[in-house]
Amino acid sequence: AIKAACILKAHPKTNTAVQLIGPIGDGSDRLERADLQAVGSEKCHEYYNPNRKLRFGVLLCCFCARNAKLDRCTNLHSSPLQIVARRSGKEVPYLIGHKSIGKSCDTNTPGIYTRYGSYFEWLETVTGLNLDEKECFERY
Incomplete structure (x- = not known):
């Protein structure tokens, strides 16, 4: 059965394990998971301070994640990031x-992700x- 996705409203905590899902490799349709860690806001701002390209730095609507030890993961923008809750x-x-x-992989510089929790109320309104x-x- 298909179920509506759960959305994490809170900001992911620093070093929380998260999974990036997307195709890895050229032209691959197969989706794979890459294990990353959430990066704290202060550390993220060290890499993405305000400049011409990123005028206001990393805003609250976003957060960072990375895994410098992983040699490859999807570079496809709009690839989803998830956390698995276990209870x-x-x-x-x-x-x-x-x-x-x-x-997000093979570099110390984290990737920036749009955070769905920033749009939580809007998502509830639009989806009902x-x-x-x-x-x-x-x-x-």
Whole structure:
């Protein structure tokens, strides 16, 4: 059965394990997961301070993630990022955001992701769904 995705409203905590999903390699249609870690806002701002290309730096609508030890992961922008919540023997994926800027693997510089939690109320209004974290967990 197809179920509506759960959305993580909160900002991912520093060093939280997250998964980037997308095609790896040239022309591949196969989706793979790459394990990344969320990077704290202060550290993220060290890499993406305000400049001509990124006028205001990394805003609250975004966050950073990376895995410098992973040699490859998808570079496809708009690839989804998720976190898997585990409770009472149950695993439920929560969408966190999608890739917006930069690489996330094989570099110390984290990629920037648009954070869906910034648009939580709007997503509930547009979809007509209750995206409350606990209710969503129960639906799975």
